[in-house]
Amino acid sequence: MDKRTAILHANCQGQPLAAQLLASPEFAQSFAPRVYLNYAREPLPEAELAACGLFLYQHLGPEWGELSSAALLAQLPADCPRLCIPNMFFRGPWPLWSGAPGFDYRDVLLDTLLDMGLPRRDILHVCLSTPLTWKYDLDALLKETVERERERQAHTPVQYLDFVLEHWRERPLFYTVNHPGPELLGLAAAGILRELGLAPQSPELLPGPEALGAGYADFELPVHPQAAAFYGLAYGAETQIFNVYGRAKTFAQYAAAYVDCRQLGLDDFIGYLQLA
Incomplete structure (x- = not known):
């Protein structure tokens, strides 16, 4: 049976989502996924769009020009889901x-x-010891990110935000602000398959950590202990160790590396962390 091309026009979440979708035997039998990175403005060949058998996309507005969702959807065959x-x-x-x-x-x-x-010493003292609430409205900042995410979620029938809000205090659901972990990726893939009327993922076929792609899970953005305490998180204590590109660091150690990198006049913080 010839497989149809399933185009995923997405950010760094596209590759791990494709791996999750392939854990559905029905999806795997019918489609061969091809990921195009939207943030890299990777071009989509006209021939591939014309032959597309399934188009999965993260919404991009008109400011993206020829890569906007509306522009790409207009190039698909009329019968392409x-x-x-x-x-x-x-x-x-x-x-x-x-x-x-x-x-x-x-x-x-x-x-x-x-x-x-x-x-350096004063920066780290203020960062670690001065109450964040003296300067920042942490409740308002949480409300802001929730409202922003509701707007983003409104573009898709696949719902996930209620799950995040129910569980984010209990356990980490994201590696960084835009790198959801396996639990959320699995939830999103299950919702996509459900919308497509396809069988869900088989537990024995679920992808391992390697399917997240190079660099995706190499960095856990450290959580400020004061933010963890304010929000009542079950993680993020002062002594918690985070995986920072293969190196174990507390938030205080990460903050020190941030300050050192900037005071050295370097702008490649990722490269600095990989060596520090």
Whole structure:
């Protein structure tokens, strides 16, 4: 039986989602997944779109031009099934994370202190010892990320946010703000298969950690112990060890590496962490 091409137009979540979908015997018998990275603006050949047997996509607005969801959907065969899939993002455990360009995994507090020109010792003392609630409304920051995620979820029939809100305090569900772990990836894949009317994943066929792709699970973004205490997390204590590109670090050690990297004038924080 010839398999139809299933295009996944997605971010770093696309490859592990494809592996989860292949754990459904019915999906695996019918489709051969091909992942195109949307954030890398990877082009989708017209011939592949014209022959597409299933199009799974994370919503992209008109600002993406020819790679916007509307532009790509218009090029599909009329009989090609298409489904908007989750693009999971959650800042809950990391309220001070920032997506500002120029440095990886930006931290609003550390950046503020660094930009003030304070010495290393003072920066780390303020970061670790001064109550975060003196400067930041942590409840408002949580509300902000939840509202943002509800807007993103509105594009897809596959629901996941209620599960996140029910369980994120009990256990880590994300490695970083946009790297959901296997539990959430499995939930999303099950929802996709259900929407497509296909059999769910078989437990014995579920992918192992290697299916997450290179680099996906190599970094656990450390949680500030004060944020963990404020939100009542069952993880994120001062002594907790996080996997930081193969190196075991507490939040305090990670914060020190952040400060050192920036004070050295380096902008490749990932590369620095891999060596530090």
